[in-house]
Amino acid sequence: MGRRGGDEHEGFGRPSKRGSRPRTKQRPEHADAVVGFVTGVDRGRYTLLLDEGLADERSVLAMKARELSRTRVVVGDRVDVVGDTTGDKDTLARVVRIAERTSVLRRTADDTDPYERIVVANADQLVIVTALAQPEPRTGMIDRAAIAAYDAGMDVLLCLTKADLAPADELRGLYEPLGVQVVVTSPADGGASDDGGAGGSRGLDAASVERVREKLQGRVSVFLGHSGVGKSTLVNALVPGARRATGHVNDVTGRGRHTSTSAVALRLPDGDGWVVDTPGVRSLGLAHVEVDHVLAAFDDLHDAAQDCPRGCTHLTDAPDCALDEWIEASPDADTRATREARLASFRRVLASRTASVGA
Numbered sequence: 089m090g091r092r093g094g095d096e097h098e099g100f101g102r103p104s105k106r107g108s109r110p111r112t113k114q115r116p117e118h119a120d121a122v123v124g125f126v127t128g129v130d131r132g133r134y135t136l137l138l139d140e141g142l143a144d145e146r147s148v149l150a151m152k153a154r155e156l157s158r159t160r161v162v163v164g165d166r167v168d169v170v171g172d173t174t175g176d177k178d179t180l181a182r183v184v185r186i187a188e189r190t191s192v193l194r195r196t197a198d199d200t201d202p203y204e205r206i207v208v209a210n211a212d213q214l215v216i217v218t219a220l221a222q223p224e225p226r227t228g229m230i231d232r233a234a235i236a237a238y239d240a241g242m243d244v245l246l247c248l249t250k251a252d253l254a255p256a257d258e259l260r261g262l263y264e265p266l267g268v269q270v271v272v273t274s275p276a277d278g279g280a281s282d283d284g285g286a287g288g289s290r291g292l293d294a295a296s297v298e299r300v301r302e303k304l305q306g307r308v309s310v311f312l313g314h315s316g317v318g319k320s321t322l323v324n325a326l327v328p329g330a331r332r333a334t335g336h337v338n339d340v341t342g343r344g345r346h347t348s349t350s351a352v353a354l355r356l357p358d359g360d361g362w363v364v365d366t367p368g369v370r371s372l373g374l375a376h377v378e379v380d381h382v383l384a385a386f387d388d389l390h391d392a393a394q395d396c397p398r399g400c401t402h403l404t405d406a407p408d409c410a411l412d413e414w415i416e417a418s419p420d421a422d423t424r425a426t427r428e429a430r431l432a433s434f435r436r437v438l439a440s441r442t443a444s445v446g447a
């Protein structure tokens with residue numbers, strides 16, 4: 089696995105497709121444990137959903153059992169829980185085990201920081217929310233988020249907001265060759281909100297929200313976006329009642345919009361899929377990323393790179409990179425054009441890993 093699997097702050101190595109066992113302690117006295125899904129984490133208290141989708145479905149507050157004290161439990165984790173699991177007022181259940189994770193979205197504080205944090209477990213895709221204008225899209229940020237997702241084994245959905253302000257063609261052209269799915273949203277009536285930008289009270293165009301919702305069916309999707317891109321507006325449209333704070337500083341408290349910085353999982357109305365909002369995460373340090381994990385997200389590139397010299401960076405200036413030969417070996421002009429666009433997109437995204445943060 090080549091990872092710092094013994095990291096006491098995580099308790100896990102990277103989940104292996106080959107099925108390594110999580111090193112949680114199996115305690116027979118917990119045979120009566122029930123399974124919960126972690127929807128929120130706040131100062132040592134975990135909000136769990138139990139009996140998901142059943143008549144008895146309930147939200148339960150829990151703490152970690154002592155044997156898990158050095159293991160991080162994060163939103164998206166599937167856990168075993170014992171004790172009072174009624175969810176009644178003033179009850180507190182106990183998390184005793186964490187199920188093996190299918191994916192782990194990580195971040196480091198910056199690119200040189202060796203200390204990894206898990207942002208969300210078991211997510212299927214990263215939804216990178218970017219405004220087409222106000223604020224201007226920054227491809228460096230999109231690239232970096234994509235790298236983190238591919239490293240984690242997650243798909244990428246690029247959600248371009250504020251289509252009333254600028255066209256999406258250029259960004260589509262940059263990311264679609266890589267296989268990134270792109271959805272575009274606009275406000276209702278196709279115009280900017282008339283509330284002075286204070287909260288998007290007119291909401292989003294229903295058809296564009298529906299297009300996003302379709303991509304979320306049956307999946308756990310992590311939403312990431314820079315301040316002001318319209319992420320909260322979108323999450324509120326997708327999950328009515330989510331009441332994610334939008335707009336400007338709260339007039340009453342005078343505080344910023346987000347007093348909470350931890351991720352929270354919100355269920356889609358039809359119950360089929362989860363939106364994980366990450367208010368505190370504005371960027372993802374990538375010190376933990378391994379090029380080969382990113383490459384593994386692209387079957388054709390991964391295959392072609394088997395002939396690369398050891399330690400190849402696969403970047404444009406890499407000597408004898410087999411990805412260049414892959415272009416040369418194109419059977420016809422159309423294939424060549426497609427491969428060129430794909431490789432250029434891949435290399436740009438990959439290069440962002442080592443570019444300065446915020447580029």
Ligand SMILES: Nc1nc2c(ncn2[C@@H]2O[C@H](COP(=O)(O)OP(=O)(O)OP(=O)(O)O)[C@@H](O)[C@H]2O)c(=O)[nH]1
Pocket residue numbers: 249250251252253273274275279280281284285286287288289313314315316317318319320321322333334335336345
């Ligand atoms: N013109 C236009 N404005 C939008 C659109 N969507 C949202 N906005 C506005 O953009 C501003 C920011 O929206 P938010 O949803 O608060 O953005 P956010 O990404 O959650 O930002 P934070 O609250 O800082 O996390 C608000 O004034 C919204 O009304 C859109 O499609 N078009």
Ligand SMILES: [Zn+2]
Pocket residue numbers: 393396397400401402403406408409410411
């Ligand atoms: Zn190479």
